[in-house]
Amino acid sequence: MPPRPVKRGTLASIAADLGISRTTVSNAYNHPDQLSPELREKILAAAAARGYSGPDPMARSLRTRRVGSFGVLLTEQLSFAFEDLASIEFLAGLAASSFGKRNSMTLVPVGPHDEDSTQTVQQAVVDGFVVYSVAADDRHLAAARARQLPIVIVDQPYDIFDLPYVGIDDRVAIQPAAQALIDAGHRRVGILTKRIHQERMDGPVTAEQIETAELHVQRARVQGAIEAFEAAGITEVPVISRHFNDHAAAVDAAREMLECHPEVTAILCTTDSMAFGVLDYCAAQGIDVPGQLSVTGFDGVELAHVRGLTTVNQPNRRKGAMVGKILEELVDAYVNDHAPADPTPRVVIPTTFTPGQTVAAPRNSALA
Amino acid sequence: MPPRPVKRGTLASIAADLGISRTTVSNAYNHPDQLSPELREKILAAAAARGYSGPDPMARSLRTRRVGSFGVLLTEQLSFAFEDLASIEFLAGLAASSFGKRNSMTLVPVGPHDEDSTQTVQQAVVDGFVVYSVAADDRHLAAARARQLPIVIVDQPYDIFDLPYVGIDDRVAIQPAAQALIDAGHRRVGILTKRIHQERMDGPVTAEQIETAELHVQRARVQGAIEAFEAAGITEVPVISRHFNDHAAAVDAAREMLECHPEVTAILCTTDSMAFGVLDYCAAQGIDVPGQLSVTGFDGVELAHVRGLTTVNQPNRRKGAMVGKILEELVDAYVNDHAPADPTPRVVIPTTFTPGQTVAAPRNSALA
DNA sequence: CTGTTAGCGCTTTCAG
């Protein structure tokens, strides 16, 4: 192949044109204080005239060991991740925090677990990784670790203690939602959860399955709720899961719960998205919420407040911002080759509870 | 600063350790067919033992002129872009199309128009740009063009003919929605639109303001609707806009429309998100849709179908996939230095109309 | 199948 015919300009070429050194041109872009304003203007003008828009980012990265982008690994295919409002808010927070730093985020698409998409992780041109809510044995997490770049784990896995972590205490966080149902007088409740295992399985979940779940976050929420119910003497709590967290799946999960367990007077959901599915299913079926059925969510996404959902708020945006800040620091330390202040910070952000308007006394208090 | 003490392995270092040449090690990763499987295994094992996870992506990029990531420029701050369901679906489609190619997407955060965030564009380490729905004079678009990398424009601006374009015919696309209202007998209708100008202005929009709008997509939708209404003899059509497309803004816009124009029996919205705002406002106010008010949307996001919204479907996912494919081809051509089959394809994707259940005859047919 | 050669385009000491 012949050399690129449409020869792009380079730092060297424009320096040559102007009869000055490459350093000076480089300084014009990176260290404006290192040369006279006039010369700088002259250089910039010449560059513009030649269609040169500044130092090539790739070459610069190689030299400086800095890209200006964080890789983001999401649990699932992007298309599903985007359907989860909580993760969207997280990304927004991360983006906002990076913005001042002129950083971008590289969304690394990871395919289904059985495909070989770890290569994308291996070859991602990034300064570090944000690993968002993946299973304990996720291969992409392993691939990211192999890169030896700074990493921050968000939400899960819980139990990797040699890596920075940002998350919430899911087990505790969900309890106010369960308690709200208990306090309202419910004795027959069902739980709807997003998947707790890597492999797909939709439908009822057994106690053993909960015990062995790889997805710690959902597991902790389910367990936290069950604990609260047990403490109130409620022991028979059906749990139904769906692999995906999209609206259709949620609506269908609501249907399954109410058809298989018509006795339940309340449904506790481990995500707001699922709760919306229940609300919409009820609306379609003419079931009054909270008159005939109480519903709680988890996440506290904006829409939850708009719709008056009883839910637990986790500060998704703040979580994103916090992650950005931590990763930024780690990358700085890494690039400048000094030890970070704290190599493995562990941040557990507090959650709050919003009573909302979707919990009321059970329709038939005789059951209680 | 001393050289990195925690010396990362390199191709050269592991080649030296094994007493073979760098090429061979490189081949072990990039051209497995160029060496014996045994040797390859040996190399990979040695690499793993030394914590070397493969050729450094930055160095590789510099050499190959390929990063494996597309830059995505979104109109607004990410946080708002993410709230627009249509753009999320677009991104999902783009991600899906890139997935097979082991490509990622780099979301380039662009701040408010008055800040200098073009530098992020100048320094983004990417193979090309997707410019998603920006104003005609957007500075980030200009910065992306200066990079001289392949670019695909999505939705708007309409009128840059030397760059590939993927979009829909908004002016035509919205007409079935307007027509549905006309056919149902509505004569007093209002239009709710997302911003049509760069600078923030919430409230009523005048005819001149529509004429001079920089945001072509929303303008075309408004104009298309107005044309359809005029053709039916409906000339007084109030238009109200909101800068942001989030739920709260939409609810408030609905309130403004119904308070300032209590005579309207139907509201046409230029996005589904706004239509949801109207639906929720009505639900809160006890206004029956479509009994007392008809509503139409635009975009055809999944939730629109779930909620039975009368709307226009634009194939967001397919748009994303198409953009990915085009950009991929352009990048290939660019990198391999041959002319692309078509340097400036222009793809206008057809839209469809979903009648839904949010349009009915006006509440007071005497007005018609 | 393996090695040698020649950069990709840039930034950074370190002397002038």
Next chain:
DNA sequence: CTGAAAGCGCTAACAG
């Protein structure tokens, strides 16, 4: 304020 030298880590011919 400017320039010369020295690579960052890698891959792509091309010759053995």
